[in-house]
Amino acid sequence: MANPSHYKCGFFRKKGANLLFSQNALEAEGTRPTLGQERILKAGAGGRLGIMCRTQAFVSLLLLGLRLPAAKGNCGFFESEKLCICSLLEESEMQDILECLQATTYELRGGNLEQFAIFSGEMLSPYFIDILKALPVTKLIFTDLIIPEVLLPGALEIASHPPLLSEIESVNCTFLRTASRHYTVRPSPLQVSSLRFHKVTAESLADRRNDLTSLTRWLETLEKLTLTESQVTSIPCKIGQLFAGLHFLDVSGNRFQDQSVRSSFCQGAFPELQVLKLPHNRLTSYDAVCETVAPHNMLTHLDLSQNDFPPGFSPSSECAWPQSLRFLNLSSTGLERLEWSLPPNLETLDLSSNSIMTLDLSLPALKELYLSNNSLQAVPSVEHLPHLEVLSVDRNQISHLPSQSLLQLKHLQILKAGHNLYNCSCSYTRELQDLARKLSLLANWPQDYMCQSPPHSRDSLVTLQCNQAPTSHGPMVILLSSLHLALCLLLI
Numbered sequence: 436m437a438n439p440s441h442y443k444c445g446f447f448r449k450k451g452a453n454l455l456f457s458q459n460a461l462e463a464e465g466t467r468p469t470l471g472q473e474r475i476l477k478a479g480a481g482g483r484l485g486i487m488c489r490t491q492a493f494v495s496l497l498l499l500g501l502r503l504p505a506a507k508g509n510c511g512f513f514e515s516e517k518l519c520i521c522s523l524l525e526e527s528e529m530q531d532i533l534e535c536l537q538a539t540t541y542e543l544r545g546g547n548l549e550q551f552a553i554f555s556g557e558m559l560s561p562y563f564i565d566i567l568k569a570l571p572v573t574k575l576i577f578t579d580l581i582i583p584e585v586l587l588p589g590a591l592e593i594a595s596h597p598p599l600l601s602e603i604e605s606v607n608c609t610f611l612r613t614a615s616r617h618y619t620v621r622p623s624p625l626q627v628s629s630l631r632f633h634k635v636t637a638e639s640l641a642d643r644r645n646d647l648t649s650l651t652r653w654l655e656t657l658e659k660l661t662l663t664e665s666q667v668t669s670i671p672c673k674i675g676q677l678f679a680g681l682h683f684l685d686v687s688g689n690r691f692q693d694q695s696v697r698s699s700f701c702q703g704a705f706p707e708l709q710v711l712k713l714p715h716n717r718l719t720s721y722d723a724v725c726e727t728v729a730p731h732n733m734l735t736h737l738d739l740s741q742n743d744f745p746p747g748f749s750p751s752s753e754c755a756w757p758q759s760l761r762f763l764n765l766s767s768t769g770l771e772r773l774e775w776s777l778p779p780n781l782e783t784l785d786l787s788s789n790s791i792m793t794l795d796l797s798l799p800a801l802k803e804l805y806l807s808n809n810s811l812q813a814v815p816s817v818e819h820l821p822h823l824e825v826l827s828v829d830r831n832q833i834s835h836l837p838s839q840s841l842l843q844l845k846h847l848q849i850l851k852a853g854h855n856l857y858n859c860s861c862s863y864t865r866e867l868q869d870l871a872r873k874l875s876l877l878a879n880w881p882q883d884y885m886c887q888s889p890p891h892s893r894d895s896l897v898t899l900q901c902n903q904a905p906t907s908h909g910p911m912v913i914l915l916s917s918l919h920l921a922l923c924l925l926l927i
């Protein structure tokens with residue numbers, strides 16, 4: 436009979452391996468507990484020790500092995516975030532593990548998991564499965580790790596058992612491609628709906644479909660995928676076709692070009708996509724983007740910001756944007772003018788941080804229009820924007836606001852127009868002050884509304900102009916008139 440090396444968490448140290456157990460798992464297998472196991476079960480039954488065992492066991496399972504060597508690490512609990520962070524770079528035994536009992540998010544940080552690749556083909560023990568099903572974890576984060584790709588199927592199988600787990604993140608990790616090994620386990624359906632990879636390093640995705648075969652069951656049900664700042668140039672067509680249920684795709688900060696976007700969104704790839712984020716890539720052609728997304732009739736949000744589009748572009752062909760598109764972000768794309776048609780059913784349009792001087796829009800469904808940080812010298816016509824609720828024209832070169840046309844917008848709730856070059860002649864000033872009174876949601880009024888002209892009013896608040904002019908001169912006029920009358924009487 437093996438003697439336990441310690442009792443606090445139901446770990447048995449045998450030939451360098453930690454063997455986890457639980458009463459339910461022992462009963463399920465019809466196995467009688469050893470004397471040491473009985474002592475631990477009695478000590479922890481119904482108490483904090485039993486919960487602590489599950490927590491510490493889970494930290495060990497985060498190592499992505501199935502029967503791992505002794506797991507050591509240093510954990511800390513952040514109560515406000517319900518976050519438990521465990522560092523693999525610390526060699527001391529876990530301290531104050533009870534603090535992590537309330538955690539719903541676990542982060543494993545810093546380490547090389549290559550040594551555990553040999554366990555990738557082993558099946559999960561019923562002991563592990565029983566422990567995993569009792570965990571309240573909702574999110575896993577892996578940070579600064581070196582991870583052999585052969586461990587991923589096993590890791591996802593582990594993730595299929597905690598009933599509340601819905602998110603997995605990988606930040607600053609390196610994935611090592613290793614020789615493929617056949618993975619025969621057919622795990623329970625994965626509840627994880629969101630995967631996020633940020634600043635990860637891996638080999639090119641080209642010709643990798645066979646490597647992902649064992650992950651197909653999970654990829655088909657995944658709803659949200661974020662792959663940012665990872666030097667990705669494309670997503671191979673056959674891999675994109677695996678994401679049958681994906682609704683949200685964010686590939687910001689990568690190296691997608693016009694042609695690679697076309698090939699990535701081939702026929703059958705991402706068929707249910709609703710949100711596509713492509714900021715800060717290497718796109719230059721509106722035609723390429725329009726042709727790429729045109730078949731996606733469920734797409735509602737498209738973000739193309741921070742790409743290097745031409746200042747003004749007249750498309751060579753009429754491209755039909757998806758009728759479903761409601762949100763379009765073209766901020767920081769170098770635009771100077773719009774010479775092409777926009778998606779007709781847009782509700783939100785972001786053209787901020789460009790060099791647009793004039794603009795004429797006709798979008799009956801538009802609710803939010805963002806034009807901050809441009810070169811507008813006048814507020815664009817809002818005649819064909821009857822449902823506008825939010826208008827942002829701050830930080831332009833606008834000299835006055837057309838109060839009459841703006842007040843005709845019955846649905847307008849927020850007008851942001853500060854930091855412009857306002858002409859503070861009395862007629863314009865009173866018009867702006869009147870607009871501020873009637874539009875109670877004029878953003879940052881009056882502190883962001885400064886005069887630029889005439890010269891004597893420059894850098895003063897609009898609210899200080901003209902209000903005092905009639906009353907400040909009145910007493911002087913009366914005094915001069917009285918002196919003139921008295922002088923006339925003396926001369927008579």
